Amino acid sequence: xxxxxxxxxxxxxxxxxxxxxxxxxxxxxxxxxxxxxxxxxxxxxxxxxxxxxxxxxxxxxxxxxxxxxxxxxxxxxxxxxxxxxxxxxxxxxxxxxxxxxxxxxxxxxx
Numbered sequence: 128x129x130x131x132x133x134x135x136x137x138x139x140x141x142x143x144x145x146x147x148x149x150x151x152x153x154x155x156x157x158x159x160x161x162x163x164x165x166x167x168x169x170x171x172x173x174x175x176x177x178x179x180x181x182x183x184x185x186x187x188x189x190x191x192x193x194x195x196x197x198x199x200x201x202x203x204x205x206x207x208x209x210x211x212x213x214x215x216x217x218x219x220x221x222x223x224x225x226x227x228x229x230x231x232x233x234x235x236x237x
Contacts, residue, residue: 148198160206161199167235173197175226176205181215189215195228208233 149159158169173195181191189212194205208230212218221228 145199159199160195160197163206163235165235165237168232169235170229170231171197171233172227172229173206173208174202175221175228176202176224178221178223181212181218183215184211188213189218191218191221193221 145159149162152159152172156170157172158167160171160173163169163171174197175193176196177194179192181189184190191210191212193208193210195208196202196205200206210218219228
């Protein structure tokens with residue numbers, strides 16, 4: 128993926144820089160990945176870079192591991208993301224790298 132030069136929002140205003148991107152996200156209560164800190168609960172929009180396979184945990188849940196990125200960290204500095212669900216069939220339909228996903232009420236660790 129090459130450098131992102133402009134993003135479009137639903138209001139069709141061009142975002143010309145990473146600072147503009149951050150401001151747009153914050154205006155709708157989202158955080159860019161670069162601004163995540165431990166022990167937050169927030170929502171994010173990310174690009175999937177790598178998708179694992181849903182597997183059962185030691186308990187009764189299932190877990191899907193992803194590597195994700197956004198323009199503030201780039202695709203060379205991906206962030207791990209684990210999604211937990213009660214059943215494998217309730218996992219989100221992520222088809223592969225390049226999918227853009229919205230995650231609500233994400234809890235951050237470390």
